[in-house]
Amino acid sequence: MDNTTRYERLRERYLNGDLDRRSFLGLIGAAGLAYGVQTPFNKGALAAVSQVRFDGWGGVVSEAFREYAFGPYTKATGIEVVDGTFGGGDEYLSRVKASQPGEYNIAHLSGVFDYARYHNLGLSSELNEDNIPNLQYVIPKLSDVFRKVSGGSLSCVPYDYGTTGLAYNRKHISDEEMKEKGASILIDEKLKGKIGGWSDWRTRVWMGALQTNQDPNDIKDIDAVWDAVRTHRDLALKYWTSGAELMSLLAEEEIYVTEGWSGRIYALQEQGHDIGYMDPPNGFGWQECLFVLKGSPMEACEELLNFMLDPATSIAVAEGQNYPPALDPQKVDLGKKIPTLPAFDPTGTLSGLTFADPGYWNGNEQDWSKTFGRVQKGY
Amino acid sequence: MSVEAREARQPWILLSPALTAVALLLFVPLLFIVVYSFWLRTATGADQVGFFLDNWREALSDAFYRDILLYTLKIGVITTVVCALMGYPAAYFIARSKGNKAILLLLLMLPFWISYIIRTMSWINILGVSGALNSTLLAIGLIDEPIQMLYNQATVVLGLVHFLLPFMVLNVYVSLEGIDASLEDAACSLGATRWNSFVEVTLPLSLPGLAAGGLLCFVLGCGTYITPLVLGGPTDAMFANLVYEAIITQLDWPLGSALSLMLLAVLGALVLIYNKYLGMAQLMKGLG
Numbered sequence: 001m002d003n004t005t006r007y008e009r010l011r012e013r014y015l016n017g018d019l020d021r022r023s024f025l026g027l028i029g030a031a032g033l034a035y036g037v038q039t040p041f042n043k044g045a046l047a048a049v050s051q052v053r054f055d056g057w058g059g060v061v062s063e064a065f066r067e068y069a070f071g072p073y074t075k076a077t078g079i080e081v082v083d084g085t086f087g088g089g090d091e092y093l094s095r096v097k098a099s100q101p102g103e104y105n106i107a108h109l110s111g112v113f114d115y116a117r118y119h120n121l122g123l124s125s126e127l128n129e130d131n132i133p134n135l136q137y138v139i140p141k142l143s144d145v146f147r148k149v150s151g152g153s154l155s156c157v158p159y160d161y162g163t164t165g166l167a168y169n170r171k172h173i174s175d176e177e178m179k180e181k182g183a184s185i186l187i188d189e190k191l192k193g194k195i196g197g198w199s200d201w202r203t204r205v206w207m208g209a210l211q212t213n214q215d216p217n218d219i220k221d222i223d224a225v226w227d228a229v230r231t232h233r234d235l236a237l238k239y240w241t242s243g244a245e246l247m248s249l250l251a252e253e254e255i256y257v258t259e260g261w262s263g264r265i266y267a268l269q270e271q272g273h274d275i276g277y278m279d280p281p282n283g284f285g286w287q288e289c290l291f292v293l294k295g296s297p298m299e300a301c302e303e304l305l306n307f308m309l310d311p312a313t314s315i316a317v318a319e320g321q322n323y324p325p326a327l328d329p330q331k332v333d334l335g336k337k338i339p340t341l342p343a344f345d346p347t348g349t350l351s352g353l354t355f356a357d358p359g360y361w362n363g364n365e366q367d368w369s370k371t372f373g374r375v376q377k378g379y
Numbered sequence: 380m381s382v383e384a385r386e387a388r389q390p391w392i393l394l395s396p397a398l399t400a401v402a403l404l405l406f407v408p409l410l411f412i413v414v415y416s417f418w419l420r421t422a423t424g425a426d427q428v429g430f431f432l433d434n435w436r437e438a439l440s441d442a443f444y445r446d447i448l449l450y451t452l453k454i455g456v457i458t459t460v461v462c463a464l465m466g467y468p469a470a471y472f473i474a475r476s477k478g479n480k481a482i483l484l485l486l487l488m489l490p491f492w493i494s495y496i497i498r499t500m501s502w503i504n505i506l507g508v509s510g511a512l513n514s515t516l517l518a519i520g521l522i523d524e525p526i527q528m529l530y531n532q533a534t535v536v537l538g539l540v541h542f543l544l545p546f547m548v549l550n551v552y553v554s555l556e557g558i559d560a561s562l563e564d565a566a567c568s569l570g571a572t573r574w575n576s577f578v579e580v581t582l583p584l585s586l587p588g589l590a591a592g593g594l595l596c597f598v599l600g601c602g603t604y605i606t607p608l609v610l611g612g613p614t615d616a617m618f619a620n621l622v623y624e625a626i627i628t629q630l631d632w633p634l635g636s637a638l639s640l641m642l643l644a645v646l647g648a649l650v651l652i653y654n655k656y657l658g659m660a661q662l663m664k665g666l667g
Contacts, residue, residue: 090628120423233613238530252509369629378614
């Protein structure tokens with residue numbers, strides 16, 4: 001709550017008769033005194049912002065950020081961007097949990113459920129959207145889901161989106177067979193020892209829901225889903241844990257089929273591997289955002305977000321990581337490559353993608369993540 | 380202050396920086412973990428401060444944790460036995476070689492210059508479907524199709540042996556170096572064959588080194604999580620993987636703390652048993 005909101009609340013209480021005149025003036029006076037005393041120090045603190053910490057996935061994405069956003073930002077503001085990386089959202093959350101407020105500032109997070117987790121743990125901030133004019137170019141649907149979680153305000157800006165679909169080796173599995181079997185190809189006995197899968201409980205449960213013909217956002221028979229996860233486990237050669245491992249397993253033909261991240265599969269196709277990609281009905285759609293953590297220097301972070309949302313930066317990053325940017329194609333010309341990326345929606349409505357319902361998935365997180373830990377190990 | 384009192388204080392003064400470091404970097408964090416293990420994780424992922432026995436009850440009574448712990452100990456035993464069988468002849472060869480010991484020891488230490496993770500991942504390029512071994516076997520016509528060699532219990536043990544073998548060799552080598560070579564000659568001069576002199580004289584005298592190497596291999600092997608993660612199949616997880624999952628994936632630091640203390644207690648008990656019967660001196664020699 002800022003000072004203006006506090007004043008308005010006090011005034012309302014005074015006008016409603018809940019607060020006498022003496023107390024009202026006393027509280028306003030005290031607030032004025034506190035403001036007068038702390039402002040010189042506060043100004044010093046604001047002027048002392050010399051760096052902002054950004055954490056992301058590393059690789060080509062970070063390279064694009066450094067070239068198109070961090071460099072120009074530092075040149076314009078004199079504020080250095082400390083560029084860190086993490087292996088996954090869970091690992092990053094553990095690091096943030098162990099840190100002091102303000103130690104970590106901006107993170108390239110995945111999924112609305114992560115946004116909700118951070119918000120529920122009291123780690124969210126409140127962005128002043130007036131300081132981020134480039135937010136106007138973002139697909140409204142992508143911002144709206146975040147607003148719903150944090151009561152109308154934003155603690156992040158949407159940045160890109162993609163899907164976790166089915167990736168398959170065309171030498172061994174035809175496009176027709178994939179269309180016919182969909183997600184059930186991951187539990188096809190015929191492919192025993194040549195199936196892979198991400199060791200992520202959400203993805204495993206989502207695929208289990210598709211394999212048992214259920215709505216992933218409203219699973220009625222979770223036991224059937226766990227049975228499907230067990231079947232997949234017994235047929236799988238390996239649970240992969242990173243995008244690099246996913247690409248290696250497919251490229252080396254250790255596995256013929258797995259679910260995979262659209263951008264990574266596109267990268268394999270670009271390298272010349274004959275890997276097909278298909279989003280089954282109700283396939284897993286997701287979006288990534290640039291999340292500002294509580295305790296961060298807000299104005300400095302907002303300015304950096306504006307640099308990162310600049311169409312030139314967004315497009316360069318999107319072309320580097322092979323995921324469509326959050327920019328609305330109806331408002332911004334996205335160039336030639338982006339319309340060819342998997343999961344790209346030229347209408348900007350994203351009506352063809354199914355996103356995880358954050359309330360539903362986070363409500364089951366504690367139970368399902370633990371159960372998957374056991375199922376994964378043979379139980 | 381008397382000379383005796385000053386002399387009695389001197390070791391403590393000299394030891395104080397090391398003791399402070401151990402207290403701050405080992406015992407204080409350990410104390411935090413003990414405290415954490417009695418807290419609870421709430422549905423949102425936040426910790427509930429208090430004194431709850433739920434995590435300990437779950438860790439000690441749930442068959443899931445017991446089974447994975449037993450599996451971990453089993454992998455630790457297999458790895459240690461393989462390291463002993465492979466490491467002893469290598470250590471014997473180095474100890475008895477003349478002139479090139481320094482080079483052989485340098486070669487033994489060479490793997491430590493490369494990251495453990497890189498060394499573990501290198502097996503993918505060797506044993507993979509398109510790896511060096513399959514490619515060679517296909518090229519010379521011994522097989523028609525690549526053999527699936529990766530991502531099973533055997534590759535986990537292989538990765539662990541690759542990581543831990545130098546520890547075993549070093550410990551046995553130090554032990555063998557301390558044995559007077561003339562004892563073997565004396566046994567032979569009394570009518571023993573080379574094999575008899577080895578079995579009756581050298582092997583018993585080198586057992587403390589073998590035990591120290593075994594303890595190191597076992598403890599380090601049981602505590603690893605990288606090797607099963609990189610080289611294991613879907614069901615090859617070890618106990619440290621459970622700790623990782625509880626803390627990182629499930630954000631359940633209290634349960635993760637209880638599980639890590641459980642592993643520490645089991646391995647600590649083994650170290651204490653070792654210390655009671657063989658003493659820590661041999662272990663220090665091997666590490667030195």
